[in-house]
Amino acid sequence: MFEIGLTHYLVVATLLFVMGIFVMITKRNAIGILIGVEMVLNGANINLVAFNRYNGMGNIDGQIVSLFVIVLAAAEAALAVAICMNFYKNLNTVDVDHGDTLAG
């Protein structure tokens, strides 16, 4: 119980990942979906760092990859918010259910 190992971290990561997916499925708001994506990425990132810590063979490859993930997530968020703005400009809403009109 008090001996924290790899599995503990993986369980937290898994739960965060699944909750992210749940958010992505259930939220109608485009930015809500974006929040779900961030949660999924964070869950994955915990995995990377945890494996690096417990199974890293002395190097930090896992951390470098997680660094890339963070940077990519930031880029993705910037672009996604821009898309949301465009979406809002055209349809006057950010409800993704309205995104099926081609005549945006």
Add this chain to the structure above:
Amino acid sequence: MTLRLKKILLLMTPLAIAMFIAAAPVHAADTDLSLSDQGIQTSADGGLLEALMFYACAGVILASGLAICLSKNIVRMAVYLFGTLAAVALMYFLLLANFIGVIQLIVYAGGTLILLIFGVMLTSKSPWAKFEVKRSELIAAGVVCALFAGMLLFVVVNAEWPLETDAVVVGSSMTQFGTGLLTNYLVPFEAISVLLLVVMIGAAYMARQE
């Protein structure tokens, strides 16, 4: 006490502060001035404290994650996400990945999250815009996610991870990061920088007004 004497005494005050604080000095003449970067471990070496910290972090992550799932208010979701991100950063510190932790804070919490809130502000008509979800959808999503979580957890808990329990645990050092990024990971590093440039231009293009 005459006024003059009082004034002199009051003028002495800063001097006194200076002397008394300075009297506990650490002069740096004997400090090691080597340029090398020693990775200094910040988290405790296992034991109860680490366990407590871990459970606290995990609690915050899961609680705020759950709150995101259940909340209908988009701004509140973003604030809960802040809780998740900060707790994940703390978890990185526990995992001795200090650099990743601070990068998580500065990029995620300080940048991405603000961007998200900014997006919310710009795209919601009323402050408390709500998007109702059908109950059937909610139940379906819950079932799917529960199954998925069960499956993943089963794998995670039962898998035999080849652990190097006795391996030397080192904190990440900046030197390692620099070397890694400019040797083994040079191509992805450059690719990401190009991607960032593309994203910057693309985002500016998409958000601008025709």
Add this chain to the structure above:
Amino acid sequence: MTQFSVPWKQSPPLEYRGPARGIVALARMVYTMATPIVSRFPGPILLGAIIGGTLLVWAHWMLFGFVETIAASDVNGAAHSVWGQTLTTAEIGAYLDAHSIVASGILKYLLWPLQLELLRDLVGLGAIFGLFNLIPVYAIWWERKVAGRIQSRMGPMRVGGWHGWAQSFADGVKLVGKEDLVPEQADAMLFRVAPYLAFVPSLLAFLCLPLGSYWVFRNVDVALIFIIAMVGVEVVGVIVAGWASNNKWSVYGAMREACQMVSYEIPMTTVLLIPIMTAGTLNMVQIGDMQTGGWFSWNAFHNPFTFIAFITYYIASLANCKRAPFDLPESESELVAGFHTEYSGFRWALFFFAEYAAMFVVSALAVTLFLGAWHTPIPATWAFEEDSIVKIFLNGVLFSSPFWFIFKCFIFIYIQLWIRWTLPRIRIDQVLYSCVQVMFPIACVALVGHAVWMVLLDGTVFSDIIRWILGLLTAAVTFGFLSVAAFGYRNGRQMVGYLAVKQLPGA
């Protein structure tokens, strides 16, 4: 005749129940007892408090250092840990006897708990929290004094006696006593949480902030980025506060803050790369300890690019802790009070604490990274051998100590205040223009230039000449300013009442 009726709900007067009643009674008792004493001897009490506080800090430090030496002298090397093996009282007593220290019988029991890291951390945290609270309190008082002097008036003069030194405490008492209003249409939960989201990060930044080589709570290898991140995270609280207030002016304040903060972090972080490149580390203690060689070894004078970087950093830091002329998020003439329009009482005070603490933090970064951290302009190689307490003391006064660090920080806070009370506010488009089109290019040029300089010119005579010129230039400017200030202080002290009396005998 119709009666006036108040349209808003009236809250019943406060009633204290249970333990609160006891606390209130205690506070009243303390107040009645303390008031006559404090009002009669304000000066000596202030002096005594300062001396006592510094002595306490000093004693702590000596004590910790002492325990450190005991632990280090332990044969097993089993140093202090949280719960792990510790020295027994007998071992401590033996050490004390060996060094013939008096009263070892009692002292060993008193010293024993200090080796527990948890206890030491708690004491350290307490000290940091105290510092964190004291700095805003006195920065606010000082701001009011400086503002008063700039505007040819006196500033606070009453509370506490000497120049209103207790004004901020009185304000604090007033603010805590005010009603904690939450607007009816606001998002109450976020409204209540937001001040803490601003307050806590700026407190966390102090955890990694070194005041001296050993005066740091946690010597983290990524301290610099951690502090920048904390200053940046503070903005989340501000945005949430503006949003949750459900007030259009607050939302404007929050939007401006988000916009300004995100933009100015770019040039600020870019120029901070320059001292990092010079030092080759992100560890603040190491960066500080690199600048022991006196005035000319300070990073700002390393080459022209570092000097430019220093100035750029300082301007960007003004924007980053929303000080004038970049105080758009709370500009009172446009946005009423910006993001904290709806706040009152204690929560409002939390925003102020966060702001002033952030002012100290960015000044501390400027001092640590560019201006010799905790060192004096005298090279440390001239320091005395530390073989007696007097020489230790003199080394502290003359060469390096936390006092010098705080002193330098307050010089920069003073410049912030000075700018605040003399310059008008700039407009949002001008803010973004100066960030994107002026400061960011300058920062990039400085970064590249510094890299080239380090490769090509470092260690050459030319580099030394440039360093001396820059150092001398800055010294000349500093002394010029000081002499002007002294002259003005001697000759220009003109106050409203004095002139009015002098100019208008018949009035």
Add this chain to the structure above:
Amino acid sequence: MADTIAPTNPADASAPRQADVRTEEMLVNMGPQHPSTHGVLRVVLRTDGEMVLQSVPHIGYLHRCAEKIGENVAPYQYVPYTDRMDYLAGMNNNQAFALAVEKLTGLEVPERAQYIRVMFAELNRIASHLVAIGTYGLDMGAFTPFLYCFREREMLLDLFESACGARLTYSYITIGGVTDDLPDNFVDVCSEFLDYFEPKVDDYNNLLSYNHIFVKRTGGVGVISAEDAIRFGLTGPVLRGSGVKFDLRKAKPYEIYDRFNFDVPVGLSGGTGEIPRGVVVGDCWSRYYVRVKEMIESVKIIRQCLRDIPAADEKEGVCNKKCKTVKLPDDEVYMEIENPRGQLGFYVKGDGSAIPARVKARGPSFCNLCVLEYAGKNCLLADIPAIIGSMDVVMGEVDR
């Protein structure tokens, strides 16, 4: 939508600004309780982000039926009410009403009283402009010039107090003269003050007028062309800031203004002489700077007054003895003077009794404020305080 609004403001041509990101249009209520609306002005702003697409002023929050009261009291009783209209320039308001009644009834004013009136009107002009300049600095976020201005204003108020005992609502200039003669050493004290005050104007200039940020904030903002200024009936520094050299003291000299030698400052375009670059004729900076220059001209007039003022005449006094018994003929008059804020006119209609049948005040702030809807269009949110501040409105007189 920003792009559908036709750019009617000449400011747009010089500095085209566009909202990069389209956001939700929002109606924002600026005032009646707002730090930079100088009282209880309410401006409804239609904004798109930081852009203001339209600003509609709403007034009336300080309406105190001043004109109705005028129909119920005798003229000499009405003088104190005029103080309360433009409470920053009480002397000038007293003067305007007194002149209107004197013109209607043909009351003679002693010469010494006329000198005193002009002197105090100009002193009050300085005091009023000091408040205008100081509060304009406040609007721009510079707190310090405000207190410098108030420091000098305090001395002026001391002067007023020495003459009439009041510091804000003087009622000093009354029908037929002034209520009381000057204190004995007033001439010395006043000239001492003028010697002290004149160099202080350079201080304000160094601190605020030529400050780079201040010029950037106000130069080229809220431009009103000369033709538009006349079309909207603007007067005072607002009109002169648009480059129209019109001053009632020169154009239609009342009292004894034709005896004095002074200049009428107007707004000039930037880059020449003392005017900084980036300033356009008719912008906020020009209006502000006209006030600074007018203070110096007022000092000139006061110096000439102090030099020429006739000695006190015991027999004649400083007030026409008939001032309280005068009957208003069945006739009407419109008398306008140059207030610190512009043309203050009083329309007085008598019906043969001692009490007027109609008193109408043409407030300069009232007429200047109506241009806000025109000038505060397609600008940034931060420009709105700049434009309102440069109009220098006093809500007491707008709402009356």
Add this chain to the structure above:
Amino acid sequence: MSFEEICQILKSQFGDAIEETAVDSCRPYVIVSNDKWTEVATFLRNDSRMAFDFLQCISAIDLLADDKLACVYDLAAMSPLSATENMSYVRELAVRVVTDRNNPQIASVAHLWAAADWHEREAYDLMGIDFPGHPNLERILCPDDWVGHPLRKDYAHPLEYHGIPGTTEHELKSPRH
């Protein structure tokens, strides 16, 4: 150009529309017939001999004895625009337009002089004169739901407005209108 000359031109141009010229008044004025007022105003504004480009004031007055309301327009023509020479009024003119008390209507001149906008709104608010053609004729000083027009001589003080007491007993006994 003197007042008489202006009257001469106006009379030759409009004849009967100029009902009266009060030359002996302390401030001479002309009375223009209400139905011709738009034409006269346009003439005053645009004709090169008149060119009254500056509207100083519009004062609404209550002529209770004649059962009339009236507006007095104080017009002025400025000398040519100049930033160097002191400008002055070339000519001034006061015009009075009388209207019926029960259905007071005077054509708006806001399209000729932008300054007339708020003056007319004020006259509407306080005296109750309607200005057909005004772009935005709303109450300006009083609240939108105010009853009556306070500057009329027969105006009765309201006793109460939204629960705020309107007047005192003493004033009720001795109103002077």
